[in-house]
Amino acid sequence: MGVFKTEVFFLCYAFLPVVVPCDTRTNGRLSFQELATKYGHPPQEYQVNTEDGYILTLHRFPGSRDIPILLQHGTLDSSATWILRGNDSLGISLANAKYDVWMSNLRGNRYSRKHKYLNPDKDAAFWDIDLDHFGIYDLSAIIDFILQVTGAKKLNAIGHSAGNTVFYVLGSNRPQYNSKINVLIALAPIAYFHNHHKPVAWLGKNAEIINNILLAFNIHELFGETILQQKLVKLICSQPHIGYEICMNSLLFPLVGFDNQEIGSEFNPIIFGHFPAGFPRKTLLHYSQIFKRKSFGPFDYGDDNVRYYNRTRPPSYNLSVVSMRIILIAGENDKLAPLKNVNRLRKNLPNVVKYIVPAQKRFNHLDFTWGEHTKLILFPIIFDALENNNY
Template identity: 30%
Template sequence: MKSVFLLVVPLMFALFFTPHIQRNTCRSHFSYFNIFFSNDCYYNPDLDDDILGIIKRHVGVHETHEVQTHDGYLLTLFRIPRQNPKGVIFFQHGLYTDARIWVSQYNESVAFFFWRAGYDVWLGNTRGNYFCKKHVSLNPTEAAFWNFTFHEIGYYDNHASIEYVKRQTSGSKMIYMGHSMGGTSGMVYASTRDKEAADSVKMMIVMAPTTHIHLTCTSVLKYLLFISYNLQEIVSFADPLFRLNRQDAWYVKSATFLATHFPCKKCVLFILHLFAGFSRDDLEPDLINMYIRAHGSEIPFKMVYHYYQTYISDGMFRRYDHGEASNIELYGTKESTPYPLENIKVPVYIVHGENDNIDCPTANEKLYKTLPKNSTVYGKLKIEGFNHLDFLSGHYRNEKVYSKILQLLDDINLKQ
């Protein structure tokens, strides 16, 4: 027995330090079960690198900028500069993630796709995420730091970021592209700061913008919103800092580790489909771990409550409901007021997936019909078979979505 032990331990030690153990990515779902020995698996340095390392590896040039919002949050922006660009494009991420999501598809990342097409690319970050934990007077350990929803992100973060990018690019009007909450906050910005948006933004492209989520949307997410909203006291007791997905929490680290190393990637996809909707396109096997790693940014419970208020009001896109007394003080009415989408002056291009269960097609149709006619001059784009996640890691994302967006932008530039 002792001799067997003496043989096995060195063998395990040697195995641990062989190149096999470094493999973190596979080209097929099944190969993850044999990741250390399958020729279908390999080591991809992007999975263990930070955003600047990823950009440097694939493009070679990058810049980091810091912007202060009017209410004191310090935001980090990343830029992939381009000499004599076709235009400037500003990307805004969705919920639970940050700017990394736009570079999480290796060499075929969305940000690189537009940079190679000739655009000066800027990657935004919103308050509270991995890159934005600073404030002029507040600390992330204080509950006041987390007192915001997508309203503040649209009204303050987007405004500060867009005006900063405009100054850095000699007054250029830019393309705004937001996914999920990035679309929600984009609509907040364009409707509440309509004149500034018209002066700074050439076009707003919102993908699965989650502005009018309602009762007919079938995602499991609505039940989680219901639980979080109706168990506020219990949830708040569990985390007195009023935030979800704390990055330093053991359960978040454990969940990320398990999801990344769990070999049954189809099981992980099944869980994602419960939230995002069934997809015929599906996340590419070699992107799924990058997708998991790109998520994990913290959000306040108040953000969850705001989305839930939209849901229970049958898709009414409105400001945060603070209760009757506070509403009268803030808005002059007993109920919170709808966002003035009719004020939007910027052309808005809505892109949505047929199988999206979070931002379902009927919700997008409601947004489209609410917008003024001068903002819908370019129409909308419906992607068959796409769910909420396919815009980021679906196999045909570039072919079905981003190539068509580029063609639209080129057509617009030719006409102007």
């Protein structure tokens, strides 16, 4: 038995109960590069510099089709979310269909934890990040880089959750970028937060208290790879059965909608090997402000609003100028993006070309990227949208 096989055997059988396939467990320990290579697509990796000094990592599966596709992850996530299901994942499936697939990482996650001058482990200023930074600075730099490298005039985009929110922020603040998006396919789209059930509403109402506690302990990064929070999550949640009961059934499903048919305990080690991928404390506070204000707008600086916005309260994002073509795909069982909120978003966006709710009533917020049968339920809709919305 070679060294590598010996290590894999040891990892699989020495620490975890022998109840799930070794392949499932080891996938949770692989990096993006290793996991993508395992499924036949060794990725290209690029570093993108934003105008305010952050260094972002892009992963790419080169393809022969003309229009590149940008896959944009959501909150607490990373580019890895698009390949966790291997051959049944969206990233690998698009690559197998010869699309030129780009998967980005927003500032602060495990793959984009770099800055020209700031040290994320020492400088609190690194974590001064809200939705404006993701949309106005990160997304604009990512789009420009992809179009420069490929020579394309436009790109297609697929976002999940808050991975769509950043497009609305960009389109409203820098309207010239609307013309660079051929079509945005918005999976589980999030903008408004006020029509939520109790667990999400409780977090929204108490986020400021939680934020003050974190500030008291000088905590600016949530679930970063090198800190105790993340190590505890991996230790507990990656266990296939007890981790599933604690982290999925008791924590995540109440927030996103229950659906153990699509995400079972055997998939747990993979999920929590890659998720959460780190996130700024300030951004979660921004979400809670949107919840309380019942409007979609930039960060509320309180007494400093006049300095930032020349007014005492922050304005709302002007969604009427977000002219990019958008296809909204929402889940009936999605507790983080409930249909009431998606319907409000639909009314405020001027160029929604399609609004789709999959027939499966159990489809929740996480199924859009991690569901076992998402390839059958969702991919035909996505591939049809890509084929029939060319500029």
